[in-house]
Amino acid sequence: MKTALTIAGSDSGGGAGIQADLKTFSALGVFGMSAITAITAQNTVEVRSVQNIDLDMISDQIAAVFDDIGVDAVKIGMLGTSAIIKTVAKSLIKYKPEHVVLDPVMVSKGGHHLLERNAVAELNEMLLPLSSLVTPNIPEAEILSSRKINSEPDMYKACRDIMEKGPKAVLIKGGHLDGDPNDLFYDGKQFHLFKGERVETKNVHGTGCTLSSAIAAHLAKGESMLTAIGNAKDYITAAIAESLDIGQGHGPANHFHHFYEQVY
Ligand SMILES: Nc1ncnc2c1ncn2[C@@H]1O[C@H](COP(=O)(O)OP(=O)(O)OP(=O)(O)O)[C@@H](O)[C@H]1O
Numbered sequence: 001m002k003t004a005l006t007i008a009g010s011d012s013g014g015g016a017g018i019q020a021d022l023k024t025f026s027a028l029g030v031f032g033m034s035a036i037t038a039i040t041a042q043n044t045v046e047v048r049s050v051q052n053i054d055l056d057m058i059s060d061q062i063a064a065v066f067d068d069i070g071v072d073a074v075k076i077g078m079l080g081t082s083a084i085i086k087t088v089a090k091s092l093i094k095y096k097p098e099h100v101v102l103d104p105v106m107v108s109k110g111g112h113h114l115l116e117r118n119a120v121a122e123l124n125e126m127l128l129p130l131s132s133l134v135t136p137n138i139p140e141a142e143i144l145s146s147r148k149i150n151s152e153p154d155m156y157k158a159c160r161d162i163m164e165k166g167p168k169a170v171l172i173k174g175g176h177l178d179g180d181p182n183d184l185f186y187d188g189k190q191f192h193l194f195k196g197e198r199v200e201t202k203n204v205h206g207t208g209c210t211l212s213s214a215i216a217a218h219l220a221k222g223e224s225m226l227t228a229i230g231n232a233k234d235y236i237t238a239a240i241a242e243s244l245d246i247g248q249g250h251g252p253a254n255h256f257h258h259f260y261e262q263v264y
């Protein structure tokens, strides 16, 4: 069986972070493993508190998985601090996984900072060069490219800027712009626009986590980058279309709607 490792934060509410990633891996038939970087007390409304995990514990979790089981693809989510970024970068340099999908998580939907503001330099310098694909949303792409993004043409310019930081490819998610949520891919040679159709719902908690872990799962199964992204885009669109109206805020994407239909 193919395996995927998520290096990310825990969301007690189950909609984002490690929990979203493991649900996605399972739904796509890949064996999911985790290295937890931080624990958040979180629900559909807010992040109440955050506890970062000790650096040694983070690198031990990663080493335990690589030394024994092996990893076909890595997904990286919330990293919290520049010290955690450095720790994860060191592990990636040691184990050299073939596929690394980096979701540069910075701020939660409710506005809570999940990455120290001064850690962006480390993200750029240490992790982007180790990534097969980096998947910023619009605000994250603005920070990584130091450029305002108000339209699709701006996304093309930001893709070029972000590629200069050294990832093998970039996918800017268009969900935060008006209109249909189209995501723009660039690998330094070709652009590809992955077109979406906007689902009118507030239940979009964890959609970025889900998209990046779905890409990692499809890469783990041996698909090419463009095929993996296309399949992951179909997966997140269906998971948003069937998203769950639980909690008072942004409800989560639904990974198992076929199964849930039977048990409602
Ligand atoms: N309302 C929507 N309908 C359909 N697709 C959407 C919608 N909103 C976002 N998407 C798509 O979902 C994926 C995730 O994008 P989004 O911009 O929501 O990520 P994000 O902001 O990083 O999410 P989060 O921080 O909650 O994890 C992208 O493919 C995007 O185009």
Ligand SMILES: Cc1ncc(CO)c(N)n1
Pocket: 008, 009, 010, 011, 016, 017, 018, 040, 042, 077, 078, 105, 107, 108, 109, 114, 206, 208, 209
């Ligand atoms: C733990 C965690 N990771 C990522 C996100 C994405 O917004 C979140 N809300 N929480």
